Amino acid sequence: MTHPFVLWLIWQNERTRQRYHVGNLVHHEGQYVFYYEKTRQRRGVREALENGYQLHLAFRDLNKVYVSDKLFGPFARRLPDRRRPDFPEILRAHGLSMDYTEMDLLRATGGRLATDPYEFVAPIYVDGDHFDFQFYIAGWRYYEGEKVINQLQVGEEVRFRLEPENKQDSKAVMVLTKQGHKLGYIPAFYSDFMFHTIENRHHYQATIHAVHMEAHPHLKVNINVWGTITPSLKDAHLDVLHDLQLENV
Numbered sequence: 220m221t222h223p224f225v226l227w228l229i230w231q232n233e234r235t236r237q238r239y240h241v242g243n244l245v246h247h248e249g250q251y252v253f254y255y256e257k258t259r260q261r262r263g264v265r266e267a268l269e270n271g272y273q274l275h276l277a278f279r280d281l282n283k284v285y286v287s288d289k290l291f292g293p294f295a296r297r298l299p300d301r302r303r304p305d306f307p308e309i310l311r312a313h314g315l316s317m318d319y320t321e322m323d324l325l326r327a328t329g330g331r332l333a334t335d336p337y338e339f340v341a342p343i344y345v346d347g348d349h350f351d352f353q354f355y356i357a358g359w360r361y362y363e364g365e366k367v368i369n370q371l372q373v374g375e376e377v378r379f380r381l382e383p384e385n386k387q388d389s390k391a392v393m394v395l396t397k398q399g400h401k402l403g404y405i406p407a408f409y410s411d412f413m414f415h416t417i418e419n420r421h422h423y424q425a426t427i428h429a430v431h432m433e434a435h436p437h438l439k440v441n442i443n444v445w446g447t448i449t450p451s452l453k454d455a456h457l458d459v460l461h462d463l464q465l466e467n468v
Contacts, residue, residue, distance in 0.1 A: 223245050225341075227244075227340050227341070229340055237262075238406055239272065240256050240259060240408040241263070244339065246290075262407050277292070297325070297330035299328065325339050348448055350445065356442060358403035358404050363400040368430065371396070371427055376425065379392050379417060380392070381414060391405075421449065423447075427442060428441040429441040
């Protein structure tokens with residue numbers, strides 16, 4: 220049996236710049252499934268609704284599990300048109316081959332549009348007591364990143380520091396270089412997991428996965444994180460694979 224391919228749908232409040240994990244897109248055994256993320260205690264769809272979010276016009280039922288044999292039209296339209304002359308270059312730029320899937324491309328590009336505040340990101344993957352995920356540093360433009368970006372190297376380790384006194388987010392996790400330069404933060408939809416991982420002294424490593432000098436600030440530097448966790452933390456947290464509701468497919 221193949222494992223589900225999962226992406227998180229993220230919505231950003233354009234006024235506060237805060238991001239929320241509002242939904243899950245799943246591809247499993249030839250079918251696509253979308254449902255809203257109601258199980259998260261923080262930064263899920265319920266908190267988003269309290270902070271100005273309105274349900275996607277194509278998915279108006281908060282409690283419905285939507286199923287389709289094809290990628291849902293509103294998400295498919297977020298992908299670059301394969302008829303574009305530069306489409307092969309787009310694939311190469313994102314490290315994809317010509318046998319890519321739509322989910323591969325959606326994960327690589329984020330499905331971002333200039334016209335709305337949605338994007339797709341990969342989830343935190345948990346396999347046994349191991350976890351891994353990647354993220355782009357949040358808040359890049361406000362700190363020291365641009366001053367040191369020419370010095371950053373792929374594979375270089377970065378450090379995380381908890382910031383429980385942060386007035387906007389008590390579970391904030393700061394990202395720093397080994398030399399102590401502040402680059403920004405782990406995005407809030409991942410930081411709760413990492414906050415508890417660090418607080419409970421679970422082993423992890425974090426390195427620079429990619430540096431994009433000319434990209435938009437929120438896509439400048441990508442970080443790769445992996446480590447080990449106890450079953451209690453896994454059960455308590457963000458592994459959305461337990462709640463795919465695939466019995467409804």
